[in-house]
Amino acid sequence: MMPATERPDEPAAQGPAGTQTLIRGLRVLEVMAVQNRPIGVGELSRLIDLPKSTVQRLLRTLGQEGWAEMSSDPTTRWRLSPRLLALARTGAPWKTLREAAILHLAALGARTGETIHFSVLDRDVQMVLIDRVDSIHPVRTFNAIGASTPLHTSASGKAVLAMLPLDEVERILARPLEKVMPNTSTDPRHLMHQVLEAKERGYAVNISENRPHVCAVGAAVAGPGGRPVAAVTISMPDVRFEPARVPEWGAWVRDTARAITDTFTD
Amino acid sequence: MMPATERPDEPAAQGPAGTQTLIRGLRVLEVMAVQNRPIGVGELSRLIDLPKSTVQRLLRTLGQEGWAEMSSDPTTRWRLSPRLLALARTGAPWKTLREAAILHLAALGARTGETIHFSVLDRDVQMVLIDRVDSIHPVRTFNAIGASTPLHTSASGKAVLAMLPLDEVERILARPLEKVMPNTSTDPRHLMHQVLEAKERGYAVNISENRPHVCAVGAAVAGPGGRPVAAVTISMPDVRFEPARVPEWGAWVRDTARAITDTFTD
DNA sequence: GCACACCGTCTCACTGAATGACACGGAGTC
DNA sequence: GACTCCGTGTCATTCAGTGAGACGGTGTGC
Numbered sequence: 001m002m003p004a005t006e007r008p009d010e011p012a013a014q015g016p017a018g019t020q021t022l023i024r025g026l027r028v029l030e031v032m033a034v035q036n037r038p039i040g041v042g043e044l045s046r047l048i049d050l051p052k053s054t055v056q057r058l059l060r061t062l063g064q065e066g067w068a069e070m071s072s073d074p075t076t077r078w079r080l081s082p083r084l085l086a087l088a089r090t091g092a093p094w095k096t097l098r099e100a101a102i103l104h105l106a107a108l109g110a111r112t113g114e115t116i117h118f119s120v121l122d123r124d125v126q127m128v129l130i131d132r133v134d135s136i137h138p139v140r141t142f143n144a145i146g147a148s149t150p151l152h153t154s155a156s157g158k159a160v161l162a163m164l165p166l167d168e169v170e171r172i173l174a175r176p177l178e179k180v181m182p183n184t185s186t187d188p189r190h191l192m193h194q195v196l197e198a199k200e201r202g203y204a205v206n207i208s209e210n211r212p213h214v215c216a217v218g219a220a221v222a223g224p225g226g227r228p229v230a231a232v233t234i235s236m237p238d239v240r241f242e243p244a245r246v247p248e249w250g251a252w253v254r255d256t257a258r259a260i261t262d263t264f265t266d
Numbered sequence: 267m268m269p270a271t272e273r274p275d276e277p278a279a280q281g282p283a284g285t286q287t288l289i290r291g292l293r294v295l296e297v298m299a300v301q302n303r304p305i306g307v308g309e310l311s312r313l314i315d316l317p318k319s320t321v322q323r324l325l326r327t328l329g330q331e332g333w334a335e336m337s338s339d340p341t342t343r344w345r346l347s348p349r350l351l352a353l354a355r356t357g358a359p360w361k362t363l364r365e366a367a368i369l370h371l372a373a374l375g376a377r378t379g380e381t382i383h384f385s386v387l388d389r390d391v392q393m394v395l396i397d398r399v400d401s402i403h404p405v406r407t408f409n410a411i412g413a414s415t416p417l418h419t420s421a422s423g424k425a426v427l428a429m430l431p432l433d434e435v436e437r438i439l440a441r442p443l444e445k446v447m448p449n450t451s452t453d454p455r456h457l458m459h460q461v462l463e464a465k466e467r468g469y470a471v472n473i474s475e476n477r478p479h480v481c482a483v484g485a486a487v488a489g490p491g492g493r494p495v496a497a498v499t500i501s502m503p504d505v506r507f508e509p510a511r512v513p514e515w516g517a518w519v520r521d522t523a524r525a526i527t528d529t530f531t532d
Numbered sequence: 533g534c535a536c537a538c539c540g541t542c543t544c545a546c547t548g549a550a551t552g553a554c555a556c557g558g559a560g561t562c
Numbered sequence: 563g564a565c566t567c568c569g570t571g572t573c574a575t576t577c578a579g580t581g582a583g584a585c586g587g588t589g590t591g592c
Contacts, residue, residue, distance in 0.1 A: 019550075057580085076539090123347060545582105558568080
């Protein structure tokens with residue numbers, strides 16, 4: 001877990017912003033999210049390197065506005081409000097996207113019997129899981145709504161890359177690439193090769209590159225502008241991942257993504 | 267949809283807060299969430315009744331910090347970033363709560379074959395769905411992660427009420443109660459009766475009071491302090507809702523909630 | 533029993549960050 | 563070509579935000 005205090009990249013590209021209170025408040029929310037446990041004023045103030053009184057003022061406001069909750073067990077502890085989830089869910093253009101997708105996802109789930117994931121692209125940086133249809137198998141993969149993955153470690157991410165202009169892909173793969181699993185490729189050339197392959201076939205594959213024993217086949221959904229905005233993936237434990245069936249799964253997932261694109265852009 | 271401009275209740279109970287920038291920024295996020303569509307600076311500024319330049323400054327900051335996204339199709343439009351969902355998910359004490367619950371939920375899903383919902387209590391106001399195990403039936407109920415319901419219209423909400431001190435229940439039921447469905451009860455006395463019944467039996471029932479044709483049986487999960495923090499419900503279409511089986515389902519869901527409470531508070 | 537460290541809370545004089553009226557250039561309309 | 567509404571940017575003014583510090587309570591070690 002990266003400490004929130006060091007921000008070597010920040011001072012640059014600041015510009016004449018002029019909303020430090022807001023920035024600080026959001027930072028408090030972020031740290032609470034990352035820390036992921038009830039946390040006190042003092043600790044929080046140390047984590048973001050701000051005076052206690054300032055942090056407390058921010059916390060009180062966040063509480064008043066319903067973004068954070070206070071619990072005074074023995075001492076006062078703060079945490080994010082579940083309301084955040086409710087807000088994140090109602091509020092987003094991907095609401096319509098999900099509505100366009102849901103029936104197709106259910107159909108793909110019925111056809112494959114495997115867990116179906118539907119993720120959206122977040123700022124060209126990561127994929128965020130927004131919907132899921134469970135597998136019928138007793139042994140199945142589990143991933144939580146809201147879970148995020150880098151682009152280079154997931155079938156959804158690689159499917160999205162395969163739909164982006166090549167120069168953008170190069171720029172993205174030139175960034176530092178995290179090695180999440182032993183099986184994760186962090187070689188830009190190797191990844192570019194995979195992306196080109198995915199572009200040709202219309203689907204991307206992930207073999208335990210993101211989470212242990214989890215394999216997936218995915219295809220991207222395009223928005224009105226033709227740029228990728230989301231991805232559908234079939235996710236399964238490696239015990240059921242038969243390489244021979246990949247082309248079949250690939251075709252299904254590609255067709256599903258295509259159908260969602262059509263429903264969505266209409 | 268309530269217009270964000272009129273806030274008759276706000277001026278009171280303000281106190282010497284002292285973070286209007288943060289409040290305004292959060293308000294912008296909220297309005298974007300509620301509006302739920304790409305939206306421009308001007309319209310936003312009219313909705314929250316703030317000068318255009320102020321709103322723009324806030325938006326830029328929200329964008330820089332990764333909470334909002336800008337798309338310049340023809341003109342500039344803003345929307346929430348998917349990152350919000352990722353933040354909401356990682357960040358919360360209910361992460362551990364869900365971890366404690368997931369196995370029990372899967373077991374209950376396997377036993378019943380119905381959709382299992384797991385919701386947390388949000389500020390004594392609403393229940394927010396944080397996890398779901400899908401039914402195996404072709405005809406099943408659908409509800410999105412992050413969906414919220416009032417306490418008096420859902421099995422989860424009534425189960426939670428049944429675990430609260432009676433005076434608090436009275437206070438909550440004294441608030442204006444929305445009639446979401448024809449079947450929704452908005453009579454405090456009737457609801458209190460239901461709550462007492464649920465308290466006695468250990469589970470609560472909802473018969474199409476929240477969404478059409480959706481019935482549910484639910485029980486509450488207690489936190490370390492003994493107060494209710496979440497609820498498990500078995501959710502199904504009314505065609506499969508056999509009143510005769512309710513006690514059986516009730517016992518299962520009650521035992522599951524109990525098991526989660528034990529796992530969680532250990 | 534005492535000293536000490538650390539907790540969360542609250543005050544208040546100071547000041548610089550936030551403010552918002554206004555100007556600007558461009559797109560669409562009549 | 564006159565008008566309106568859009569998003570963007572500027573800058574003098576000032577009030578909202580700041581943070582050092584005081585305070586009371588709690589737990590620990592001596």
